[in-house]
Amino acid sequence: MAIVVLVGLLVLLVVLVVGIGIALFDLSGYREERGEWLQMKILDRFARDPRLRTLGLLPVVDVPSSKRSPLRVEIHGWVPSDELRDVALGAAGDVASRLSPSVEINDRLEVGRPADVPQVA
Numbered sequence: 687m688a689i690v691v692l693v694g695l696l697v698l699l700v701v702l703v704v705g706i707g708i709a710l711f712d713l714s715g716y717r718e719e720r721g722e723w724l725q726m727k728i729l730d731r732f733a734r735d736p737r738l739r740t741l742g743l744l745p746v747v748d749v750p751s752s753k754r755s756p757l758r759v760e761i762h763g764w765v766p767s768d769e770l771r772d773v774a775l776g777a778a779g780d781v782a783s784r785l786s787p788s789v790e791i792n793d794r795l796e797v798g799r800p801a802d803v804p805q806v807a
Contacts, residue, residue: 756788
């Protein structure tokens with residue numbers, strides 16, 4: 687009788703551990719979806735702004751495994767002026783602040799012409 691109880695407790699423990707693992711995996715998937723959604727919304731905002739549309743800016747969202755860590759957004763690309771850098775970072779910040787106040791925006795923008803684009807006289 688004791689062995690049946692012990693086997694029953696062991697099966698219950700295994701089911702509990704598997705259930706917790708599935709729940710944690712599901713939560714990490716939800717954070718990944720939020721990151722993808724945020725990246726899409728920032729790209730959409732850049733596409734709707736006529737000043738940013740042709741610059742080819744790329745937001746990259748990093749989703750840390752810890753849910754206490756904020757989402758990190760890096761904006762990559764080049765802009766011709768500091769004013770457009772501020773416009774791009776402000777647009778990304780506006781979109782991100784709607785999702786969560788704990789989103790970090792990291793500036794990876796370069797100001798000026800890229801070296802591989804020939805200047806037109």
